[in-house]
Structures are given as C-alpha cells and as structure tokens.
Amino acid sequence: MTKKAEKISIGNTRDAALTILMAVEKQQAYSNLLLHQTIEKYAIDPKDRALLTELTYGTLQYKMTLDYYLQPFIKGKLDDWVLQLLRLSLYQIHYLDRIPDHAAVNEAVNIAKKRGHKGISGAVNGILRSILREGVRSTEEITDDVERLSIETSHPLWMVKRFVSQYGFDTTEKMLIENNEPPVQTLRVNLFKRTVEQVLSLFTQEGYTVAQSNIIPECIYLINGQAAKSTAFEKGFVTIQDESSMIPAYVLQAEPGMTVLDMCSAPGGKTTHIAEKMKNTGKLVAMDIHQHKLKLVKENADRLGFSFIETVEMDGRKALEVYPEESFDRILVDAPCSGLGVMKRKPDIKYTKSEKDFTTLKPIQLNLLESAYKLLKPDGILVYSTCTVDREENEGTTELFLQEHPDMELQAFPEVIKNIKEQPKDGILQLFPQDLRSDGFYVAALHKKN
Numbered sequence: 161m162t163k164k165a166e167k168i169s170i171g172n173t174r175d176a177a178l179t180i181l182m183a184v185e186k187q188q189a190y191s192n193l194l195l196h197q198t199i200e201k202y203a204i205d206p207k208d209r210a211l212l213t214e215l216t217y218g219t220l221q222y223k224m225t226l227d228y229y230l231q232p233f234i235k236g237k238l239d240d241w242v243l244q245l246l247r248l249s250l251y252q253i254h255y256l257d258r259i260p261d262h263a264a265v266n267e268a269v270n271i272a273k274k275r276g277h278k279g280i281s282g283a284v285n286g287i288l289r290s291i292l293r294e295g296v297r298s299t300e301e302i303t304d305d306v307e308r309l310s311i312e313t314s315h316p317l318w319m320v321k322r323f324v325s326q327y328g329f330d331t332t333e334k335m336l337i338e339n340n341e342p343p344v345q346t347l348r349v350n351l352f353k354r355t356v357e358q359v360l361s362l363f364t365q366e367g368y369t370v371a372q373s374n375i376i377p378e379c380i381y382l383i384n385g386q387a388a389k390s391t392a393f394e395k396g397f398v399t400i401q402d403e404s405s406m407i408p409a410y411v412l413q414a415e416p417g418m419t420v421l422d423m424c425s426a427p428g429g430k431t432t433h434i435a436e437k438m439k440n441t442g443k444l445v446a447m448d449i450h451q452h453k454l455k456l457v458k459e460n461a462d463r464l465g466f467s468f469i470e471t472v473e474m475d476g477r478k479a480l481e482v483y484p485e486e487s488f489d490r491i492l493v494d495a496p497c498s499g500l501g502v503m504k505r506k507p508d509i510k511y512t513k514s515e516k517d518f519t520t521l522k523p524i525q526l527n528l529l530e531s532a533y534k535l536l537k538p539d540g541i542l543v544y545s546t547c548t549v550d551r552e553e554n555e556g557t558t559e560l561f562l563q564e565h566p567d568m569e570l571q572a573f574p575e576v577i578k579n580i581k582e583q584p585k586d587g588i589l590q591l592f593p594q595d596l597r598s599d600g601f602y603v604a605a606l607h608k609k610n
C-alpha cells in the first residue's frame with residue numbers, strides 16, 4: 161500500500177477503528193499497542209484520537225453484547241470485516257449519544273462501499289436501518305442470572321462463572337461493570353527528583369488538570385491531557401503507572417544500602433519505584449526473562465535518573481545458578497499472570513484467555529517463589545504480586561507456598577497500605593477494579609523468620 165493510499169484509508173476515524181478491530185480479532189494483536197501505533201503512525205489529530213480510542217475500546221468492550229443485539233437481524237454468514245463494521249456502528253448507535261444515528265449508518269455504508277461492493281453496503285444499510293426501526297432485544301429475555309451478566313457486561317461465560325464461584329455474584333457484577341469504564345490516568349511522582357507539590361504545580365502551569373490521590377501519597381490523577389507530552393514526564397519527574405501497581409514498593413520496605421532483587425521487572429514500573437525508596441544507593445537487580453523488555457527498564461531508569469540498577473536477562477527460576485543462597489534482603493516477584501485485573505485497559509484479554517491458561521501459570525508462579533525463597537536472607541521480605549483477580553493464582557499460590565515453607569509468615573503491611581481496604585489477613589491485599597477504580601491487583605508480603 162502506498163503512503164497516499166494509507167493516508168486516505170486512515171483519514172476516516174471509523175475506518176481506522178475498523179482496521180484495528182480486525183487486527184485484534186485476526187492476529188490476536190493487543191488493542192492498546194495497535195491503537196498507540198495507529199495514533200503515532202498517522203499522526204491522528206487530538207480530537208479524532210479521543211473518538212478513535214472510544215470507538216475501538218467501546219466496540220471491543222461490548223463485543224458480546226453487540227453480537228447479542230445483532231444476531232436476530234443477521235441472516236446467513238457475513239465476512240468477518242462486515243461483522244466488525246456492524247458492531248462498530250451499533251456501538252455508536254446504542255452507546256454514544258453524541259453521534260447521530262444517521263451519521264453512524266452513513267459512515268458504515270460508505271466504508272462498506274469502499275471495502276466491499278454494492279451488495280454488501282446494501283446489506284449493512286438494511287441491517288442498521290432495521291435495528292433503528294425495531295430497536296434491540298432486551299437482555300431480560302435471558303433467564304439465567306449468570307448468563308445475563310455475561311452478555312450484559314460482555315465477559316465470556318466461563319470467566320463469569322469462575323468469578324461468581326470465587327467471589328459471589330455481587331462482587332463479580334460490580335467488577336464486570338467497572339471493567340467497561342474508561343481507566344483513570346494515574347502518574348507516580350518521582351520523589352527522588354521533585355516533590356508532589358512541585359509536580360502538581362508544573363502540570364497546572366502547562367494547562368493540565370491534576371489532583372493528588374488520598375491513598376498513595378505520590379500518586380496523582382491526570383484528569384485531562386497526555387502525560388507523555390508533558391515537561392514533567394520528559395524530565396523524569398513522573399512515570400505513568402496504575403495506582404495499584406504502586407503498592408508493592410511500599411510493602412517491600414526496601415531501604416537505601418540494601419541488596420534487592422526484582423525478579424520479573426520489565427518494563428520497570430516497580431523497579432524504579434523501589435529505586436526511589438532506596439535513594440539510588442545499594443544494589444538493585446532488575447531481572448527479566450526477555451532481553452528486549454529489559455531495554456525498557458534501562459530507558460525508564462535513565463529517564464528517572466537512577467544509575468544503580470543492574471539489568472539481568474535471566475529466567476528467575478534459574479537465578480540460583482548465578483546468585484548465592486540467602487543473598488538478598490528484599491525480593492519482589494511480580495509474577496506473569498492471567499492479567500484478569502487489567503481488562504479495562506486491555507479488553508481483548510476477555511476474549512483471548514481460556515480456562516486452560518490457569519493450569520500453566522500456577523506452577524510457574526510457585527517455581528519463581530521457590531527460587532526467591534532460597535535467595536532471600538533470614539529476616540528478609542518477599543513480596544508476591546499479580547495484576548489478576550483470580551483467586552487460584554493469588555491466594556491459591558500464596559497458601560501453597562506458605563504451607564511448604566513453615567519458616568515464612570505474613571508480614572504486616574505499612575499503615576498506608578493497611579488503610580486502603582479492610583482485609584481478612586494483614587499482609588494480603590486483593591484489590592478489585594471497583595475498589596480504587598484502578599486495575600485489579602493482588603499483593604502478599606511474606607517474611608522469612610530468623
């Protein structure tokens with residue numbers, strides 16, 4: 161495709177959204193990365209950027225609900241792209257008040273003409289106009305509560321059943337509804353370089369609207385604008401991080417001069433937070449199994465001004481081949497997980513995960529913890545965290561680990577973390593997306609008895 165042709169096809173925001181949706185479906189590409197690449201590559205203008213994000217995420221977020229609404233109007237088999245176009249158009253008609261129905265239909269017909277032929281554009285026009293005339297069917301027709309919740313919030317039935325069995329219907333319902341809300345933009349102030357007040361004032365001077373969190377003191381909410389374009393970001397005064405991800409560095413209680421291992425570190429969000437708490441002194445090893453991801457840790461460390469971080473490409477399960485037993489004061493295992501806590505940011509996760517993923521993850525998490533246990537000094541603290549809300553991967557993994565290691569016990573949380581939410585056990589925190597409007601996140605702090 162020539163540059164000119166690319167420009168023409170991408171000139172239309174809906175057409176660009178359709179291209180992204182098709183790539184997500186076909187190549188299982190990540191929606192957030194594709195969206196970012198599309199915005200950068202085609203220099204999409206800020207006002208269209210918001211619409212492109214809304215259309216792409218909204219259509220993906222409500223895919224199953226949209227299919228439920230579309231189904232009675234579709235006779236026979238449609239090409240994948242036509243189905244995506246219908247979902248995209250119905251999303252605008254059903255969920256976006258500010259887009260007039262006729263504009264959504266006209267755009268769909270134009271795209272169908274351009275991408276297909278007259279027959280297809282006629283079919284798209286017919287289906288959308290029938291929906292406008294007759295309205296969509298009610299989800300009340302679904303008699304089973306769990307099935308209805310699955311369709312209304314567009315999460316696969318197996319997942320909803322799993323959550324309901326783990327947390328009950330009410331908590332699950334709140335979580336699934338929150339997953340379809342736009343994420344709150346949060347930044348962590350790099351206290352090694354600036355105070356929260358200095359950063360708030362810098363953002364305000366540049367026309368951003370910001371507010372300090374009353375949970376994590378160095379967390380600020382960005383109400384409007386793009387953080388990555390700000391002076392504070394460029395100068396390394398802030399990093400983009402979800403508020404829940406700021407918890408592990410508090411719980412780890414690393415101090416200047418200590419020897420600390422971040423076993424699954426890339427892209428370095430938590431490593432740089434730990435580095436800040438260590439005031440750039442001591443030894444901080446940022447390990448990851450993927451060399452290409454460690455580049456991001458280095459870039460982040462450089463931008464934020466930390467010179468003492470050592471990046472190491474290694475499988476954490478084999479770290480004992482290189483590091484002696486009992487050689488670290490603190491270890492963070494921010495483990496690979498199913499990611500069910502971040503579906504708000506990455507709605508494609510809903511449709512790409514399957515139940516069999518859980519059987520492979522737990523042994524990896526336990527093996528990483530086993531390796532960390534051996535590397536940890538007596539009286540040391542080991543923190544296990546995940547960005548999932550799956551009980552098996554979280555409490556399940558922690559309980560098994562504790563059973564196998566009677567010399568490990570839960571470590572009480574610092575006050576800042578204790579105050580976030582009441583928990584059955586001090587030392588374990590399960591955050592749901594509805595708690596702080598953050599990602600769903602899990603943290604367990606474990607202490608090695610002397």
Ligand SMILES: C[S@@+](CC[C@H](N)C(=O)[O-])C[C@H]1O[C@@H](n2cnc3c(N)ncnc32)[C@H](O)[C@@H]1O
Pocket residue numbers: 405423424425426427428429430431447448449450453474475476477494495496497547
């Ligand atoms: C949840 S992400 C870590 C996010 C990171 N801690 C942060 O805050 O930016 C999990 C990371 O674990 C890494 N990983 C997966 N298996 C690993 C292993 N066996 N040893 C070390 N790292 C591993 C992945 O490459 C990925 O970067």
